[in-house]
Amino acid sequence: MAGGVTGGDSATWSDRFEQGLHPVIERFNASIGFDIRLLQEDLDGSIAHARMLAECGVIQVEEADQLVSGLEQVRQEAASGEFQPGLADEDVHFAVERRLIALLGPVGKKLHTGRSRNDQVGTDLRLWLRRRLDELEQYLLGFQRALLDQANLHSNTLIPGYTHLQRAQPLCLAHHLLAYVEMVERDRQRMADLRKRLNLSPLGAAALAGTPVPIDRRSTAMALGFDGIYANSLDAVSDRDFTVEFSAAASLVMVHLSRLAEEVIFWASEECGFVRLTDRCATGSSLMPQKKNPDVPELVRGKCGRVFGHLQGLLTMIKGLPLAYNKDFQEDKEALFDVVATTSQCLEAMTILLQEGLSFRTERLEAAVAADYSNATDVADYLVAKQVPFREAYQLVGAVVKHCLQEGVLLRELTLERWQKFHPAIEADLFEALTPRNVVAARTSEGGTGFDRVHEQLAIWNKRLGLADQVV
Numbered sequence: 001m002a003g004g005v006t007g008g009d010s011a012t013w014s015d016r017f018e019q020g021l022h023p024v025i026e027r028f029n030a031s032i033g034f035d036i037r038l039l040q041e042d043l044d045g046s047i048a049h050a051r052m053l054a055e056c057g058v059i060q061v062e063e064a065d066q067l068v069s070g071l072e073q074v075r076q077e078a079a080s081g082e083f084q085p086g087l088a089d090e091d092v093h094f095a096v097e098r099r100l101i102a103l104l105g106p107v108g109k110k111l112h113t114g115r116s117r118n119d120q121v122g123t124d125l126r127l128w129l130r131r132r133l134d135e136l137e138q139y140l141l142g143f144q145r146a147l148l149d150q151a152n153l154h155s156n157t158l159i160p161g162y163t164h165l166q167r168a169q170p171l172c173l174a175h176h177l178l179a180y181v182e183m184v185e186r187d188r189q190r191m192a193d194l195r196k197r198l199n200l201s202p203l204g205a206a207a208l209a210g211t212p213v214p215i216d217r218r219s220t221a222m223a224l225g226f227d228g229i230y231a232n233s234l235d236a237v238s239d240r241d242f243t244v245e246f247s248a249a250a251s252l253v254m255v256h257l258s259r260l261a262e263e264v265i266f267w268a269s270e271e272c273g274f275v276r277l278t279d280r281c282a283t284g285s286s287l288m289p290q291k292k293n294p295d296v297p298e299l300v301r302g303k304c305g306r307v308f309g310h311l312q313g314l315l316t317m318i319k320g321l322p323l324a325y326n327k328d329f330q331e332d333k334e335a336l337f338d339v340v341a342t343t344s345q346c347l348e349a350m351t352i353l354l355q356e357g358l359s360f361r362t363e364r365l366e367a368a369v370a371a372d373y374s375n376a377t378d379v380a381d382y383l384v385a386k387q388v389p390f391r392e393a394y395q396l397v398g399a400v401v402k403h404c405l406q407e408g409v410l411l412r413e414l415t416l417e418r419w420q421k422f423h424p425a426i427e428a429d430l431f432e433a434l435t436p437r438n439v440v441a442a443r444t445s446e447g448g449t450g451f452d453r454v455h456e457q458l459a460i461w462n463k464r465l466g467l468a469d470q471v472v
């Protein structure tokens with residue numbers, strides 16, 4: 001039967017095929033169910049390709065015009081819901097080509113000159129991810145700004161600092177939040193960096209070896225906003241490094257989000273009580289009327305599994321693949337789509353949580369830092385200033401803390417006489433030095449939590465992220 005096996009005139013395969021696909025295999029093989037999401041990019045790539053073919057004299061200018069208007073018509077049909085490809089179309093690339101041939105007749109059959117679905121799919125996927133990276137940058141920036149807004153509100157608020165989840169030293173809350181601002185900055189840099197390697201055009205590599213058709217790869221690359229072209233046609237159609245690089249960078253975004261999520265869950269617990277969740281982002285229990293649950297940060301923490309899993313899946317899918325294109329690559333799409341969707345949603349949700357989902361209970365925080373031994377290092381530092389060697393001071397303060405624990409008192413509750421029995425160099429000014437606010441203020445080393453240092457950092461970040469200087 002001339003015209004192939006799967007659809008009369010609009011056949012997919014060459015006449016070498018005699019039998020149609022088994023229906024189960026047809027379903028198994030098809031990617032149209034998910035790669036339809038590449039439709040806009042597929043149309044963009046095809047339009048650039050058609051114009052280039054005319055530029056190079058491979059087809060007539062009028063033919064290119066027809067192809068372009070046919071492709072634009074497919075775009076409109078998709079917008080109005082008329083374009084409804086089915087399983088028989090296999091994938092988005094075939095679906096578009098078929099519709100074009102149905103619309104234009106023989107001219108439509110000229111579009112695929114000098115290209116293959118192998119370079120086509122690589123082009124579409126890069127264009128798609130490039131757009132998503134631009135959106136993701138906005139989500140990251142929004143999240144970073146929400147962190148900075150909270151930091152600006154709390155430039156004078158104290159919070160216990162932990163190591164091993166044991167009270168360590170008091171902190172300025174803004175300093176704690178700015179640590180996340182730094183993490184997000186690295187995330188933004190990583191995304192910007194991988195975008196450079198992603199932004200090369202594989203189009204024109206054809207199936208694997210290039211083409212005898214006198215095409216101009218640089219013309220399509222430029223039309224599509226790529227920074228350059230892949231130098232090697234085999235590499236062009238086989239490279240999926242960008243899917244791994246992106247998923248790894250997204251995994252780190254999720255790691256950062258999950259760390260903040262975990263802290264919020266801890267802070268919102270009754271045991272801790274450092275934040276109050278507002279009704280906007282918390283849910284109740286179907287059974288226990290008193291409950292208010294931190295579902296948003298819990299979901300963010302839980303969704304890490306999907307993103308890390310996709311990273312692992314992509315690495316495993318690519319490993320050991322011989323050059324050049326292999327159908328295994330079709331598996332990259334759902335993973336990439338889900339990594340983008342999950343990471344974007346989590347960033348959005350955590351941004352809203354910071355903006356209107358929680359408030360810090362400053363009185364509770366103030367009380368918490370006043371009622372622990374997290375100023376113990378400061379006694380040692382006080383003695384160091386009096387020329388006592390640090391190690392000796394450290395041992396001595398250990399003995400003081402032991403004594404206080406036995407007596408059930410805090411360091412500042414010891415009398416001066418008692419202190420002087422521990423060390424004669426201790427004077428009344430120790431008590432001032434031990435207040436949580438002074439403990440924090442004293443940490444003036446660069447990058448430390450001292451209020452002056454934190455205010456400097458807030459000013460730098462406010463300028464960098466375009467927020468007015470609103471430090472309180």
Ligand code: ARG
Pocket residue numbers: 031035091117118121325327329330331
């Ligand atoms: N649907 C395919 C994919 O996602 C398109 C490329 C198919 N190329 C091929 N030679 N079978 O990778």
